[in-house]
Amino acid sequence: MLLESMKKGIGKYVMIVLASLLILSFAVWGIGDMAGVISNPDEIxxxxxxxxxxxxxxxxFRREMERIRSRVGNINAEQARNIGLADTALNSLIAKRLILLQATALGILISDDQVVRRIKKEPTFRNEMGQFDRVVFQTTLANNGLSENMYVASLREETQQEYIGGAITAGVEAPPTLVNKVYQFRNERRTADIIKIKRSLAGKPPSPKEVQLVEFLNKNSAQFMAPEYRRLSILHLDPVEVAKELSPSEDDIQTEYEDRLASLSVPERRQLEQILLQDEEASKRAYSSLNEGRSFLSVATEFSEKPIEKTKLGLVARRDMLPMLADAVFALKKNQFTKPQKSPMGWHIIRVAEIEPGREPKLEEVRKQISDDLALDLALDDLVKRANQLEDSLAGGGSIDDAANDIGVKVLKTALIDSSGMSQTKKKQNGIPLEESFTQTAFSLKKGETSNLIETSNGGYFMVRVDDIVEAVKRAMDEVRPEVQAAWKADWLNKSIRKTAEEIRASVKGGTPLASAVSGKNLTVEVSKPVSRFSSLSGNLIPPSLLHEMFNAKVGDLLIGPISDGYAVVRVKGIQAASLANSDSDLKDLKGALSIAIANDVLQEYSRALREEYPVVMNQAALDAYFSNQDYGRR
Structure with missing residues (x-):
């Protein structure tokens, strides 16, 4: 966190690009593309x-959570993972590591003198006289849980990253023409007249005749096909199942516990509430109000620039906080609050609502987790040996059944199943590998063919043989009559209201006023508020299906598109062009954002090349294990 606070100094632009955009460059591939097998559970x-x-x-991951909390308020680890923050954290580490590897390969070394100069220039380490102070330096490091060697090594790496990032993105700047065009594109607004025609206006559909159902089934046979079914023989080596049969020794469990105690320990955490202001004078007035005895909630309501629910930061450890805030916050007692504290985000007043003491878990509390991790490690080693035995057996001409018998495992013989694992009687087939690659493999083979031995994302293996195939066929009417009847009626309703929409459009195009065109049809004309291409769909009258088309149309054009319960007719009413006048501040911000986006494109291509040169393998099992620990992983 200390290094994060320094990014506003030397190399600020480069570090913004490296910190935020290299992360995005790896989103092009995604975590799944890097999945592989790593036996050590401590290696992500x-x-x-x-x-x-x-x-x-x-x-x-904690740093990423702190960054998000500063914007949206409290968020727990599970929520953070669900919105992709774990991927962001891991991608960030991978991106930085790739840059460092390339810097080393290019011979870019940072001397001790360069590191010393950067340390002495850092305002955080200066005393009241504005001079570098070694006591302040060492105290600051200690308060952030860093040794001098750790900090120097991190700073050296950051400087290497700046050299590479700076060289690649040097001179990147969005041209004024692009900035102006994008600003006008984003901020153009339009209004529209809207008529919504709901299915209920069409009345009750008639009962279809048999000939109509047959015709509908023939025209839409793809909707009513019986899927292809296959009978499979599956050899699956699942490390999770193998691990259940293994028991690590007590000595190994004790040793692993001691090695992992630091990562398993829970630091002291505090339930925090925050008032975050951009103006120093406002923060002083808010602080005075609190000293007068007013409640934190009432002062936050009066002064805060964020919704009141975002003043709650949740349970936070010292290492989760910005360095310039942590000392002040963790010096407080329960129900006390800080003086206004300055950070790059503004002025903070933070109150301690609760204090949760830190603790080290006893061995018995984490025994199962450690034992399971060690058993999985043993299972992965065992499966590598079994996989080698399998390949030897297959190389000698053995079948999948022979190979399974050689290593003492059973081959699963499935019923006829479709690609989702469902049988013809709609029963789920148990024991199938939960891998997309399994389905792709099993349904790409011909009858009688056997796949290669394929590695799974959790370190296991599978092999599959296709024993029988029942081709996809069109179902007979008697099998799908209720479904065909329902689909025919839904189609009738859609065609009926679509016809009404077409009649309204034709009438208006012929010169009839819009209000007259809908008269007597139990329809109303609504007028939208001005919307942009990027307006929120919530509460917006413009149907999502027509928003893009509306911005490609001219004033007076009539558009027809589906809505959730029918169709809508939309007439473009007015166009409000975005003015560049008095927009200097917005244009400046946009230019910065576009410049970073262009730099991101450059870094994406560079990162692709680095990824080819330095292979990336991700340990999905270790990542899952981190989050599966309810007590110690989600914090």
């Missing part, structure tokens, strides 16, 4: 020949 990923440990990931 391997980049080239270097390792990213669980502790490194944990620290980065």
């Amino acid at each position: 990923a391997i980049v080239g020949e270097t390792k990213i440990t669980q502790r490194e990931f944990q620290d980065q």
